[in-house]
Amino acid sequence: MNVTTMTHISSPHSERRQRLFAIMQARGAIVVVILATLAAGGIFPNFLHAQNLADLLTASSFLGLVTLGQTFVIILGGFDLSVGSMVGLGTVLAAYAAPYGAAIAFATPLVAGLLVGLLNGLLIVKARMAPFIVTLAALLALKGLAIVLAGESLIIAQPGVFGHIANGTILGIGNLIVIFAAVCGLAAIVLNRTSFGSWVFAIGGNEEAARMLGVPVDRTKIVTYILSGGMAGLSGALLAAHLSSGLSSAGTGYELQSIAAAVIGGVLLTGGVGTVLGAASGVVLLGMIENIINQIGSLSAAFQGLTSGIFLLLAVLVQSGLTRQRRTAS
Amino acid sequence: MQLHVHHVAKSFGAVAALRDVSLELNAGEVLGLLGENGAGKSTLIKILTGLDTHDAGDIRLDGRLVRFANPRQAQENGIAAVYQEINLIPERSVAENLFLNRAPKRARYFIDRKAMLRDARTLLGRYGLSIDPGRTLRTLGLGTQQLISIIRVVSLGARVVILDEPTSALSGNEVELLYGIVRKLREEGIGIIYVSHRLSECYALCDRMTVLRDGVMAVTAPTRDLPRAKLVAAMLGRELAADEHAETGISVSTSAPQDAALTVRGLSWRGRVVDVSLTVGRGEIVGLAGLLGSGRTETMKAIYGASPPDRGQVAVRGHTLPHSTPASSLGSGLTFLSEDRRSEGIFPHLSLSENLSASMLSRIARWGVISRKSQNEMVDRYLLRLGIKSSGSGAPIESLSGGNQQKVLIGRALSTEPSIVMLDDPTRGIDVGAKAEIHRTIRELAAQGLGVLVTSSELPELVELTDRIVLLDEGHVIGEMTTSGHTAEDILAKIAHGQNARASEAVMVPEKETT
Amino acid sequence: AQSTSSGAQNGVGSQATCVNPHPQHESLSGMLVGFSQSENEQNPFRAAETASVKEAAKAAGVSRLLYTNANDSQAKQVADIQSMIAQGAKAIIVAPLNATGLQPALEQAASRHIPVVTIDRATAGTPCQHFISFLGSDFVKQGQRAAQAMADATGGKAKIVEIQGAYGNSVETQRTDGFATGLKKHAGLTLLAAQTGNWSATDAQRVMEQLLLAHPDVNALYTHADVMALGAIRAIQQSGRQPGHDVRIVSIDGTRAIVEMIAKGQVQADIETNPRFGPKAFDALKAWFNGEKVPQTITMTDALYTKANAAEALKSGAPY
Amino acid sequence: MTGPNRRMTLRLSAIRAASVYVALGLLIVFDLVFTPGFRNPFVVRSLLFEASPIVLIALGEALAIGTRGIDLSVGSVMALSSAVIGCTLGWGQTSGMALGIVAGLACGLFNGFLISVFRIAPMISSLALLVATRGLAQAMLGGARIDLPFDGVLAGIGQTTLLGFPIVAFVAIIAALCFAFLVRRTLPGRFAIFVGASSQAAMLAGIPVRTTFMFVYGLSGILAGIAGVFATARLGAADANYIGVQFELDTIAAAVIGGTPLSGGKVSVPGTIAGVLLLTILDATFIMNNVNANFAQILKAAFIIGALYLQRGRA
Numbered sequence A: 001m002n003v004t005t006m007t008h009i010s011s012p013h014s015e016r017r018q019r020l021f022a023i024m025q026a027r028g029a030i031v032v033v034i035l036a037t038l039a040a041g042g043i044f045p046n047f048l049h050a051q052n053l054a055d056l057l058t059a060s061s062f063l064g065l066v067t068l069g070q071t072f073v074i075i076l077g078g079f080d081l082s083v084g085s086m087v088g089l090g091t092v093l094a095a096y097a098a099p100y101g102a103a104i105a106f107a108t109p110l111v112a113g114l115l116v117g118l119l120n121g122l123l124i125v126k127a128r129m130a131p132f133i134v135t136l137a138a139l140l141a142l143k144g145l146a147i148v149l150a151g152e153s154l155i156i157a158q159p160g161v162f163g164h165i166a167n168g169t170i171l172g173i174g175n176l177i178v179i180f181a182a183v184c185g186l187a188a189i190v191l192n193r194t195s196f197g198s199w200v201f202a203i204g205g206n207e208e209a210a211r212m213l214g215v216p217v218d219r220t221k222i223v224t225y226i227l228s229g230g231m232a233g234l235s236g237a238l239l240a241a242h243l244s245s246g247l248s249s250a251g252t253g254y255e256l257q258s259i260a261a262a263v264i265g266g267v268l269l270t271g272g273v274g275t276v277l278g279a280a281s282g283v284v285l286l287g288m289i290e291n292i293i294n295q296i297g298s299l300s301a302a303f304q305g306l307t308s309g310i311f312l313l314l315a316v317l318v319q320s321g322l323t324r325q326r327r328t329a330s
Numbered sequence B: 001m002q003l004h005v006h007h008v009a010k011s012f013g014a015v016a017a018l019r020d021v022s023l024e025l026n027a028g029e030v031l032g033l034l035g036e037n038g039a040g041k042s043t044l045i046k047i048l049t050g051l052d053t054h055d056a057g058d059i060r061l062d063g064r065l066v067r068f069a070n071p072r073q074a075q076e077n078g079i080a081a082v083y084q085e086i087n088l089i090p091e092r093s094v095a096e097n098l099f100l101n102r103a104p105k106r107a108r109y110f111i112d113r114k115a116m117l118r119d120a121r122t123l124l125g126r127y128g129l130s131i132d133p134g135r136t137l138r139t140l141g142l143g144t145q146q147l148i149s150i151i152r153v154v155s156l157g158a159r160v161v162i163l164d165e166p167t168s169a170l171s172g173n174e175v176e177l178l179y180g181i182v183r184k185l186r187e188e189g190i191g192i193i194y195v196s197h198r199l200s201e202c203y204a205l206c207d208r209m210t211v212l213r214d215g216v217m218a219v220t221a222p223t224r225d226l227p228r229a230k231l232v233a234a235m236l237g238r239e240l241a242a243d244e245h246a247e248t249g250i251s252v253s254t255s256a257p258q259d260a261a262l263t264v265r266g267l268s269w270r271g272r273v274v275d276v277s278l279t280v281g282r283g284e285i286v287g288l289a290g291l292l293g294s295g296r297t298e299t300m301k302a303i304y305g306a307s308p309p310d311r312g313q314v315a316v317r318g319h320t321l322p323h324s325t326p327a328s329s330l331g332s333g334l335t336f337l338s339e340d341r342r343s344e345g346i347f348p349h350l351s352l353s354e355n356l357s358a359s360m361l362s363r364i365a366r367w368g369v370i371s372r373k374s375q376n377e378m379v380d381r382y383l384l385r386l387g388i389k390s391s392g393s394g395a396p397i398e399s400l401s402g403g404n405q406q407k408v409l410i411g412r413a414l415s416t417e418p419s420i421v422m423l424d425d426p427t428r429g430i431d432v433g434a435k436a437e438i439h440r441t442i443r444e445l446a447a448q449g450l451g452v453l454v455t456s457s458e459l460p461e462l463v464e465l466t467d468r469i470v471l472l473d474e475g476h477v478i479g480e481m482t483t484s485g486h487t488a489e490d491i492l493a494k495i496a497h498g499q500n501a502r503a504s505e506a507v508m509v510p511e512k513e514t515t
Numbered sequence C: 001a002q003s004t005s006s007g008a009q010n011g012v013g014s015q016a017t018c019v020n021p022h023p024q025h026e027s028l029s030g031m032l033v034g035f036s037q038s039e040n041e042q043n044p045f046r047a048a049e050t051a052s053v054k055e056a057a058k059a060a061g062v063s064r065l066l067y068t069n070a071n072d073s074q075a076k077q078v079a080d081i082q083s084m085i086a087q088g089a090k091a092i093i094v095a096p097l098n099a100t101g102l103q104p105a106l107e108q109a110a111s112r113h114i115p116v117v118t119i120d121r122a123t124a125g126t127p128c129q130h131f132i133s134f135l136g137s138d139f140v141k142q143g144q145r146a147a148q149a150m151a152d153a154t155g156g157k158a159k160i161v162e163i164q165g166a167y168g169n170s171v172e173t174q175r176t177d178g179f180a181t182g183l184k185k186h187a188g189l190t191l192l193a194a195q196t197g198n199w200s201a202t203d204a205q206r207v208m209e210q211l212l213l214a215h216p217d218v219n220a221l222y223t224h225a226d227v228m229a230l231g232a233i234r235a236i237q238q239s240g241r242q243p244g245h246d247v248r249i250v251s252i253d254g255t256r257a258i259v260e261m262i263a264k265g266q267v268q269a270d271i272e273t274n275p276r277f278g279p280k281a282f283d284a285l286k287a288w289f290n291g292e293k294v295p296q297t298i299t300m301t302d303a304l305y306t307k308a309n310a311a312e313a314l315k316s317g318a319p320y
Numbered sequence D: 001m002t003g004p005n006r007r008m009t010l011r012l013s014a015i016r017a018a019s020v021y022v023a024l025g026l027l028i029v030f031d032l033v034f035t036p037g038f039r040n041p042f043v044v045r046s047l048l049f050e051a052s053p054i055v056l057i058a059l060g061e062a063l064a065i066g067t068r069g070i071d072l073s074v075g076s077v078m079a080l081s082s083a084v085i086g087c088t089l090g091w092g093q094t095s096g097m098a099l100g101i102v103a104g105l106a107c108g109l110f111n112g113f114l115i116s117v118f119r120i121a122p123m124i125s126s127l128a129l130l131v132a133t134r135g136l137a138q139a140m141l142g143g144a145r146i147d148l149p150f151d152g153v154l155a156g157i158g159q160t161t162l163l164g165f166p167i168v169a170f171v172a173i174i175a176a177l178c179f180a181f182l183v184r185r186t187l188p189g190r191f192a193i194f195v196g197a198s199s200q201a202a203m204l205a206g207i208p209v210r211t212t213f214m215f216v217y218g219l220s221g222i223l224a225g226i227a228g229v230f231a232t233a234r235l236g237a238a239d240a241n242y243i244g245v246q247f248e249l250d251t252i253a254a255a256v257i258g259g260t261p262l263s264g265g266k267v268s269v270p271g272t273i274a275g276v277l278l279l280t281i282l283d284a285t286f287i288m289n290n291v292n293a294n295f296a297q298i299l300k301a302a303f304i305i306g307a308l309y310l311q312r313g314r315a
């Protein structure tokens, strides 16, 4: 049988194309972000001002943190619709806790988020209920709870250190931007460099196989939902610090926006594929859309919805084009 | 190290998958586990690896009573399996798949990528595979994926390794690689349970064999005390009639091709099918042969329109297909059975009846409304014709054994009353009895004047089933031969020759085509 | 430690004023001015408010009015204001979304000495530092006036249902509280049920319909907004009752549609929420730039429309 | 497994499969006993007026879910349909209604086109449409609402009852019957289920996958268009801001509670209707008992979880 000792595997050429498209897909959102930045800078002279860019990133950081958690959940093959309401509840809890010091003001919403994530995770894993519905119910319940606790809003009279954590700067860069960047880095490490990260990918790629390969599927799922809840809680804490208030309506719509941002960033809704950098650039891209609408400065609210819907569609079209290129290149 | 299975039973609702099964496995032994489709082999393995739990009986490892809650526990106790269907993570790299759960770490928590790639390369090399461990698994062929899956299990340091139809996706050289691995493990004192429908493999590898029939252990004996006829009789519960001897039978030569049923001219698809031309006559059975990844599957898919060809023409009975999609091909009398049953064949969660009738619904529909009566009649006809064993046509497809699922899919392909059938490895994972039935069906189809294009991962099977074989290499047709009077070895030699010829031609006259 | 009282409150401190410490006597004409709207112009009130600001901007001759809309997101409103500052706005008018939560934006404006006028809803901040003036209606008082109007329309005896704005909104709270206070003066007025209509005609219609089934003896309705009154009136009609007769109706907003119904006798009273902030807001800015005194709180005068003045008001075009 | 034991399991699984009906029955009994005014026959009328448009979009939603997709745009498409009616009032109400439905169809087909040709995940394409379509509707009406005249076809649709039942309910029932037939007995319906069970296998089995997607989302669009007409007629005004807000989430919840799993390959028409009725009656229960809306929301969430818990493992 010596004649059959060569195994044919696809050519190096298609291999290179494959890699290229994989990179473009993961970095596609960043490429679009850069192009859009240059274009916007050309059209709107104020866009490229350092202050405007800093404001843009600061404003994006809240959705950004939520999106990171959501990214883990989507890669795992699920959804978390409760994140938006959790942000709102998080700001309210932070406002209640603020008088007891910055540490408690941060810890309370964070712990609440972790608990909500735990509850979601348990219902999904142990009771085997669909993530979409479990987290949808959580969306309703948490929003109701936030309003019951706070009404419309609570002011944090003396934000002090708590407020400074959100609104101060390090070396001229806003703390929120620094925190967001740091959490991105951390998330990337967890996703790519730890067993937990590889389990998340494995479960999203093929849950049954992952189970057979000995991945602790249930535990990983629960932890991932906990993570997502925690990120939403953290985002709520920071938002409360930023605005010096607890707002029951904060975070409304984040559930779908975070999914959109992740998908624009190349995270596949089918699970198993995605990067932190991509998701983060997806968030920035969404932030840019709002910022550019503001730069236009006279678009009526009715047209704003239309415009951002079309922008969103374009971004997704480009992204899905890249995905298909990658598939066919393989 | 010794594994004892003692009077184990397991039911799924009303179906008793295992009724009374006992077996034992010693260190350094290869035990063949055989049986018809649905005999309960996979079920037993799932129980041994903690994917399912038994209802009765007990399992002992070194005399210690065990019952695993999940595969991880089984793994920790030294039992690991490679399943019939490949179970890896397609979107991740080869190295990650190999080292999932046990990657080398730096600073305790962080995966050391470099070390992981290095270890993966070493591991693959040890078993004779030279693949870049950084490649995404999805980009490798099914056979290679299966090998990686085996290597992973082996490298986990299991003391009992279960291989459930490991060769069903392998061809030629890979089977050799696998034999090498199995023998090496035996030398290392590892116990192996080897499940296969390929009797010759079992005779080549196994020390002892255990046969299951309808969830009961029928026979256990050393290989040398179990001649083929006796083994087959134990599996089927009866003697196999002379013309059913699939693996040894001699093909009855069918009528010579009068007019072409299928004509393919200059078909190309993305560099993986290159300028393929072939014909299949009416009443002719043509085999597509080639090594793993030679492009058999893609050629069939390009003909079928599932991978829309970039160039070339396909004609059925002289009638050129305008633009091909699976739907239009079916309409023109061309049908195709995929090799990948799980992800391209069955409709999970739906019933046997739905699965069987999917392709022909539009034929029995009037104004878009489906006639229940014709649907049921049609389904019953094929259940009978193909001898499909199930608890009824309303049974969920997943409750059928792999082999019976395959028969349902063949029924689906035939239900459109095609004039050309393309079957990509139709007997993969199918027991001897059913295999003979499928062979007989294929011959009947040919006798009725249909053209058949077929592949198989077993070259001998292809040789004895077909009238003519078209040889493929890297998507090129490199030759053609009639099969009567030839053996599998002849064909391998011809493929090797064709490869060499193509390689040298490519150097000298690049644009010249090979036939 | 938390309360919404640190900001300027309606009707409180209306004597206090702010004065620009370093007046440059800049002229509004040719100036870049920003206007941050809080939610989309879904209800006529927002539409009228935006229109009024835009008109007044034109009248003042500003070079350009930057317009943003926070679309119900507090974080976006902060970003909106910041982006207007970055674009070089020299003065900003804000219709705050919430009673609090604009601090970072207001801080930024203050640090660049950009005067901010808040309209419609008060938001937390230090007067003169974070904003130079607040213009708005007194929502508690609106609730009280609604209760009085209800007493007048029913002769002091009625079984009332209340359809409230979206929960978690301070306007809703204040209109609820004001009405409750007002009711205390009239023993004959009983409140049978209060449910939210989410500022939406669709929701109000459904809620009203189901409340009418649960409480067939209802004979008066108080809604927090005219859009919801419109929905509820549909429900009343479809239940076979006659609005204005079988069920007496008092609402808040002062939109044209409801005032027309008052004229026809289908609605008893409507308390106006005056949306014409534009001229007063620009007056305040002009005074600030000139170094004149600007009142910290300017309470808008809200009309009360009843059968007596509806026809006349319609002729004058006051309802929006 | 022993005999009685198995029978137990069977009975349990039967209860599970029927959990939505059980929950609905229990809720109605509760309401009849405790909720003031619920015994009034007009309650039926009111609830059916409320539920009919939601039933329509939930049917489309269930089919989309059956193909393993999702349609988040339904609520916004209702608003668009309403806006179209508002803009075309001058041409007569009947043509306005027709155009509204056509607008729904156009949105649905566009969505199907994005999904089948550009292979965009349904969740994302319909999310983009959710944002864009409502924006378009608002832009068309300039943010205002347009009152309809108190007579005419639309007013008739919004108010007329037959034997005490609203005619919209008859339309919804007929639509549901057609839909059940469509799903069980017709090619497009079966094709949708096949695509949901495995799109790859469906393609190879010769099922026109793209056409099926266009059909499913087009149908969902039409149904949302009709629902928009109903909602407009009921409200007596074209309103781009409030019609259909958040309906997408409610209908998805209704479909899933009704036994249509999000993993595709199965559609339960009666279950979907029961799911819609369940959520509609639940909302009415809270209002009629004057439960504070915030607590109501928390209770509703608990109720959804409870209903789903009974049939766990199926979605």
Ligand SMILES: Nc1ncnc2c1ncn2[C@@H]1O[C@H](COP(=O)(O)OP(=O)(O)OP(=O)(O)O)[C@@H](O)[C@H]1O
Pocket (backbone or CB within 6 Å): B012, B013, B015, B016, B017, B018, B035, B036, B037, B038, B039, B040, B041, B042, B043, B044, B084, B398, B399, B400, B401, B402, B403, B404, B429, B431
């Ligand atoms: N999850 C299940 N639910 C119901 N019945 C099942 C299930 N799994 C297996 N069965 C039934 O149990 C029996 C044994 O099946 P099993 O898969 O173990 O057979 P097998 O010997 O591996 O067959 P093959 O060679 O075709 O793979 C079959 O009748 C099958 O239909």
Ligand SMILES: Nc1ncnc2c1ncn2[C@@H]1O[C@H](COP(=O)(O)OP(=O)(O)OP(=O)(O)O)[C@@H](O)[C@H]1O
Pocket (backbone or CB within 6 Å): A008, A009, A010, A330, B138, B139, B140, B141, B142, B143, B169, B171, B272, B290, B291, B292, B293, B294, B295, B296, B297, B298, B299, B339
């Ligand atoms: N999913 C894939 N991604 C990238 N390359 C692939 C993929 N599947 C197959 N290939 C490559 O395409 C070529 C033709 O594959 P094809 O599946 O047609 O071969 P085959 O002869 O049918 O082999 P097999 O024994 O795997 O069925 C091979 O080089 C193979 O490695």
Ligand SMILES: [Mg+2]
Pocket (backbone or CB within 6 Å): B041, B042, B043, B084, B401, B402
């Ligand atoms: Mg098996």
Ligand SMILES: [Mg+2]
Pocket (backbone or CB within 6 Å): B296, B297, B298, B339, B424
């Ligand atoms: Mg193949």
